[in-house]
Amino acid sequence: MNQQTLHHSTPPITVTSSSDFKDVRYQDAVCLNESKLKHPIWYNLKYTLLGIVFGIVLIKSEAISWFRIQEMFYLKSFHMYGLIGSAVLTGLISLQVLKLLRAKTIYGERIKTSPKTFNKGQIIGGLLFGLGWAMTGACPGPIYAQIGTGATVSAVVLFFAIFGTWTYGRLRDKLPH
Amino acid sequence: MYLMDWLNGSLPWYVAGPLIGLMVPLLLLVGNKSLGISSSLRHICASTVPAKIPFFQYDWKKELWNLFFIAGILLSGVVAGLLFPPAKIEVHPDMQAVWSQYGITNYTGLIPQELFSWDNLFTLKGFMLMAVGGFLVGFGTRYAGGCTSGHAIMGLSALQVPSLIATICFMIGGFIGTWFLVPLLLA
Numbered sequence: 001m002n003q004q005t006l007h008h009s010t011p012p013i014t015v016t017s018s019s020d021f022k023d024v025r026y027q028d029a030v031c032l033n034e035s036k037l038k039h040p041i042w043y044n045l046k047y048t049l050l051g052i053v054f055g056i057v058l059i060k061s062e063a064i065s066w067f068r069i070q071e072m073f074y075l076k077s078f079h080m081y082g083l084i085g086s087a088v089l090t091g092l093i094s095l096q097v098l099k100l101l102r103a104k105t106i107y108g109e110r111i112k113t114s115p116k117t118f119n120k121g122q123i124i125g126g127l128l129f130g131l132g133w134a135m136t137g138a139c140p141g142p143i144y145a146q147i148g149t150g151a152t153v154s155a156v157v158l159f160f161a162i163f164g165t166w167t168y169g170r171l172r173d174k175l176p177h
Numbered sequence: 178m179y180l181m182d183w184l185n186g187s188l189p190w191y192v193a194g195p196l197i198g199l200m201v202p203l204l205l206l207v208g209n210k211s212l213g214i215s216s217s218l219r220h221i222c223a224s225t226v227p228a229k230i231p232f233f234q235y236d237w238k239k240e241l242w243n244l245f246f247i248a249g250i251l252l253s254g255v256v257a258g259l260l261f262p263p264a265k266i267e268v269h270p271d272m273q274a275v276w277s278q279y280g281i282t283n284y285t286g287l288i289p290q291e292l293f294s295w296d297n298l299f300t301l302k303g304f305m306l307m308a309v310g311g312f313l314v315g316f317g318t319r320y321a322g323g324c325t326s327g328h329a330i331m332g333l334s335a336l337q338v339p340s341l342i343a344t345i346c347f348m349i350g351g352f353i354g355t356w357f358l359v360p361l362l363l364a
Contacts, residue, residue, distance in 0.1 A: 044245035046207050051249015052256060054200050059257045059287070061193030066288040067266045070276075073355035076269040082190035083197070084329060090198025091334025098202055111205045113335050116322065122343040125320025126328075130350015132313025134359055135306050137288055139325040140318060141214040143311075144247050146287050148254020153295050154288070157311035164315025165218040169232035175320065 037107055055145045064145055066137025073134060119177040125168075132164075185262060201334050210242055213327030215318035217247045279363045292363075305362050321346070 062068045063083055072080035095113070097103075103111050133139055136157050138146060143161060146154035168175075188196075204210040220237045221244075227233035266284045268276075276282075281289040297303030318324040321343045323332060329347065332340020 041241070044242050047204075047210070047242045047246040048249035048252070050200065050203060050207070051246040051251075052253045053249075054197070054246075055250040055253025056257055057188065057193050057196045058250075059253060060261070061188040061190065061197075062266060063193065063197070064287055065266055066293075067268055067272070067276075067284055069351075070355060071269055071272055073351050074269075074272065074275070076271055079190050083194040084325075086191055086194025087198035087330050088333045090195040091201035091330055092198075092336070094199065094202035095205075095334050098205060103206065105205070105209050106207055109209060111209055113205070113211055113331075115335075116332060116337045116339040118339040118342065119322075121320045121322060122328075122339050123346050125317045125322070126343045126346025127317070127350040127353075128313050129317025129321055129324065130347045130352075131354040131358060132310045132315075132317055132350075133325075133347065134351045134354025135310030135362075136314060138314065139214070140218060140314060141247075141250055141324075141326055142287070143314075144214075144251040145254040145257075148251040148256075149258045149287060150254075151286065151288055151293065153293050153298060153307065156298060157293075157307050157314070160308045160311030161315030161318075162218050162221050164312040164317070165215075165319045166222045166226060166228075166230075166233075166315075167312070168316045168319040169219070169222060169230045170228075172230075172232050 037109070055141075055148070058141065059145055059149070064138065064142030069133065069137045121175070121177050124176065197330065198334070201331055208242060210246075211327070212331040213243070213323055214247060214250070215315075215324035215327060216240065217243045218315050219319060220244055278360075302362050306359075317350070 058064045061083060063080065068077070068080055071077040098111055105111060129139075136143070138154070138157065140161060143154055143158045147158065200212050204212050219233070220240050223233040223235060223237040263285050268284055276289070279289075279292065281291045283290055291297075292303065292306060294303070298307055314324075321328065323340070323343060325344075325347065328337075328340040328343040333344060
C-alpha cells in the first residue's frame, strides 16, 4: 500500500504510505497532513488566525482559568461541563455533516480523520495528565495563552511540559503500552 | 453597549462551547487537520533536542501548522490582554473557603498570583505546582496520545473509544489532584 488514491474525481491527489511517519500516526491524537500539495510556508498563517480565535474563546469563557478548573473538579459549577459537552456535541454534529456531504478541504482534498487505537497509555498517561491539569490548572493550550496574557512564569510550566514530553520519548520503550 | 458588555464580561458556556466545537470542522476544512495541541510539545522536542530518540525522528516540518496554531493561541493571550480588562472570576462562595486556606484572595487573571509567581517558583510548593505539574502535563499527554483538545474535543467528536477512556482518566486524575494532591501540597 504505497500509493493510495484519495478521491477519484479530484485531480489525482495521492498520498504515500505513512510508513515514514508511522510513529506519529500510530500514537498521536493529531493526524498528519496527508496532503502532497506543496504550499508556501505562509499558508500556515491561517492556522495562526484560527489559533487566535480559539484562544480568545478559551480566555473569554474562562475555560483555561485555574479557578474554573478547580470549581469543575469540586463540582461547584456546571460551566465547564456545559462548555465541554456543547463543544463535543457541536464537533460531533459537524463531523457527521462533513461526512454526509463528503466534504473536501478548500484545496479539494477529501476530508479524513484517522481512528485512534487503544493502548494502556491512555489510562496511565491520562491519569498522570489529570494530576498535572489539577496542579497547574492548565492543559497544553492554556499554557501558551497564559504566557501571552503576561503570566511569564507560565513559561516555566511550558518548559517542564516540553521536558516531560521529551522524557516520555526517551523512556517510551520501557513504559507499558 | 452590548459590545462593551461583551468585552468586559465572560462568554456563557452555551456560546463558547459551540465555538470551541466549530474548531473541529474548521481545521478539517482549511487543511485536513485534526484539532490537537499537546502534539506541539512533541514537535518542539523534535525540532530542538531530538537527541537521536526514535520518537522524535520524524519530519516535524510537515507538522508546522500545529506550531503556527499554538503561536495563534499565544497571540490570543496578548490580544485579550490589550482588548479586555483582566477578568475577575465570579466564584462559587464555597470555593472561597477552600482557596483562602491556600492563601488565595485575588481572583483576577487566569491563574492565582499567590501561587504562580517567580518568587514562589523557588519554594517547595511552588516548584511542585509549576515544575512537577508542568512535567506531568507534558509526560501524561504524550503518554496518553493527546490532551483535552485532541482526545476530549476531537476524539469524542469522532466517537473514538480510546479518547473516551483517555478523557475519563483525565477527569479521574483531575479529581484526585484537586481533592488530595493540591491540598496536600498547599497544606
